[in-house]
Amino acid sequence: MVLSEAIENYLKAIYQLCHERGRATTTALADWLEVAPASVSGMLKKLSSDRPKLVQYTRHRGVSLTPAGEKIALEVIRHHRLIEMYLHQALGYSWDQVHDEAEKLEHVISEEFEDRIAEKLGHPEFDPHGDPIPTKNGELPKLSCSCLSTMSKGQTGRVRRVRNSDPALLRYLAELGIVPDATLTVSERAPFGGPLHVQVGAEPGAAAHALGRPVTDQVFVEVDGTAVDE
Amino acid sequence: MVLSEAIENYLKAIYQLCHERGRATTTALADWLEVAPASVSGMLKKLSSDRPKLVQYTRHRGVSLTPAGEKIALEVIRHHRLIEMYLHQALGYSWDQVHDEAEKLEHVISEEFEDRIAEKLGHPEFDPHGDPIPTKNGELPKLSCSCLSTMSKGQTGRVRRVRNSDPALLRYLAELGIVPDATLTVSERAPFGGPLHVQVGAEPGAAAHALGRPVTDQVFVEVDGTAVDE
DNA sequence: ATTATTATTTAGTCTTACCTAAATCAACAA
DNA sequence: TTGTTGATTTAGGTAAGACTAAATAATAAT
Numbered sequence: 377m378v379l380s381e382a383i384e385n386y387l388k389a390i391y392q393l394c395h396e397r398g399r400a401t402t403t404a405l406a407d408w409l410e411v412a413p414a415s416v417s418g419m420l421k422k423l424s425s426d427r428p429k430l431v432q433y434t435r436h437r438g439v440s441l442t443p444a445g446e447k448i449a450l451e452v453i454r455h456h457r458l459i460e461m462y463l464h465q466a467l468g469y470s471w472d473q474v475h476d477e478a479e480k481l482e483h484v485i486s487e488e489f490e491d492r493i494a495e496k497l498g499h500p501e502f503d504p505h506g507d508p509i510p511t512k513n514g515e516l517p518k519l520s521c522s523c524l525s526t527m528s529k530g531q532t533g534r535v536r537r538v539r540n541s542d543p544a545l546l547r548y549l550a551e552l553g554i555v556p557d558a559t560l561t562v563s564e565r566a567p568f569g570g571p572l573h574v575q576v577g578a579e580p581g582a583a584a585h586a587l588g589r590p591v592t593d594q595v596f597v598e599v600d601g602t603a604v605d606e
Numbered sequence: 607m608v609l610s611e612a613i614e615n616y617l618k619a620i621y622q623l624c625h626e627r628g629r630a631t632t633t634a635l636a637d638w639l640e641v642a643p644a645s646v647s648g649m650l651k652k653l654s655s656d657r658p659k660l661v662q663y664t665r666h667r668g669v670s671l672t673p674a675g676e677k678i679a680l681e682v683i684r685h686h687r688l689i690e691m692y693l694h695q696a697l698g699y700s701w702d703q704v705h706d707e708a709e710k711l712e713h714v715i716s717e718e719f720e721d722r723i724a725e726k727l728g729h730p731e732f733d734p735h736g737d738p739i740p741t742k743n744g745e746l747p748k749l750s751c752s753c754l755s756t757m758s759k760g761q762t763g764r765v766r767r768v769r770n771s772d773p774a775l776l777r778y779l780a781e782l783g784i785v786p787d788a789t790l791t792v793s794e795r796a797p798f799g800g801p802l803h804v805q806v807g808a809e810p811g812a813a814a815h816a817l818g819r820p821v822t823d824q825v826f827v828e829v830d831g832t833a834v835d836e
Numbered sequence: 837a838t839t840a841t842t843a844t845t846t847a848g849t850c851t852t853a854c855c856t857a858a859a860t861c862a863a864c865a866a
Numbered sequence: 867t868t869g870t871t872g873a874t875t876t877a878g879g880t881a882a883g884a885c886t887a888a889a890t891a892a893t894a895a896t
Binding site: 837839840843844849850851852853855857859864866 | 868885887888890893896
Binding site for chain 4: 401402403413414416417418421435436
């Protein structure tokens with residue numbers, strides 16, 4: 377079964393939205409894919425009537441993936457994240473450069489290519505942003521961490537994942553040293569969703585950086601050694 | 607200017623046909639691209655009326671590239687051959703596997719990717735089949751060799767290039783040891799386009815292989831140290 | 837020079853995936 | 867219950883890039 381790039385992107389988007397926000401609505405998909413809502417309606421109708429059925433869709437009710445659809449979504453995500461890792465490790469791309477390149481390559485590489493870069497990389501479990509790389513049979517490495525915006529004053533943790541692909545944001549975070557494996561300590565928490573102040577690194581006297589909600593919502597941390605949340 | 611994959615393939619095909627056979631006709635293009643002749647007519651009309659003009663076309667007269675079109679064709683060919691070399695050298699692909707993968711990747715990689723793999727490879731001049739890789743400014747490394755089918759009995763030479771991407775043929779040639787840099791000696795020449803017998807390697811007593819015209823037309827050799835032809 | 841053959845173009849369709857504008861549905865407040 | 871609003875779908879259309887069938891031009895053979 378050979379799927380168009382457009383369809384692969386819809387499946388991937390549905391997967392991500394369902395997992396990151398609980399459900400995938402027409403508007404959310406339109407936003408994510410940068411197409412008109414009407415186009416999403418049309419595509420969902422098509423996807424849900426085609427066989428094999430890749431999505432479960434009822435008008436006005438949002439959409440979810442069937443097992444067949446999820447399998448494909450995970451294959452595309454595996455491609456994407458393996459490629460990101462390869463670009464980073466083998467070709468020296470910085471973590472803010474990898475997403476755009478992977479976005480195009482993910483649709484065209486062969487199984488052969490996938491296998492060879494996975495091999496070269498030693499079958500990594502996470503990509504340069506800490507996103508888990510699905511295995512060939514569609515299993516996701518478990519990652520136990522919680523969102524930075526839920527941490528309270530005094531807590532310390534290790535950065536595990538930055539779930540955002542905006543190059544400017546990634547460069548900003550890298551500048552502050554907020555990258556996977558870095559140690560963070562919350563030195564101050566303003567109330568009412570105000571900025572969170574974090575120290576980067578293990579030294580106690582380090583300068584703190586004030587981070588707003590849009591940033592702290594994207595950073596995931598493994599607190600101490602005791603972790604909750606997905 | 608962002609071009610579709612289809613257009614890039616037309617430009618590449620026109621380039622190759624003009625250089626390998628002197629001219630690019632509608633039927634030859636249709637054959638090469640595996641589309642109907644009518645589709646080629648339509649595309650050529652479009653390409654020659656669009657601006658910037660990428661091809662020079664007059665109905666019933668064949669087509670050629672304008673300087674602008676040739677520039678793009680050479681960029682795509684550079685992508686293709688660099689990728690082939692990268693797959694071979696960095697990922698261990700065999701020479702019969704690289705073409706198909708490169709055919710898809712060539713259209714989606716960025717300038718960044720191109721530069722990085724060229725760098726990793728040490729700016730190679732030839733791909734795994736001996737095809738010259740255009741430089742960034744569109745220059746082709748000069749390759750002095752002549753077609754195996756023009757060699758006469760007793761002549762010895764070094765394989766420089768195999769201009770064919772059929773995996774089965776490439777595997778067959780590799781099996782015989784006919785790969786770039788191998789030494790060949792013509793031990794027998796049947797008349798009237800009959801098979802050519804070649805010994806592979808430097809040892810005088812080696813067994814000879816009989817090769818038909820379809821094969822010998824694709825293999826290019828640098829005879830002794832004195833070479834002619836392009 | 838006329839006919840036969842082959843190459844090429846024209847005309848008219850199809851599919852995919854997008855769009856805008858208009859209609860409809862769902863959810864919630866008055 | 868009845869609006870009102872926002873989300874969603876329907877209707878109708880466009881652009882690429884392919885196709886088939888029919889018409890025409892070029893080439894070769896008689």
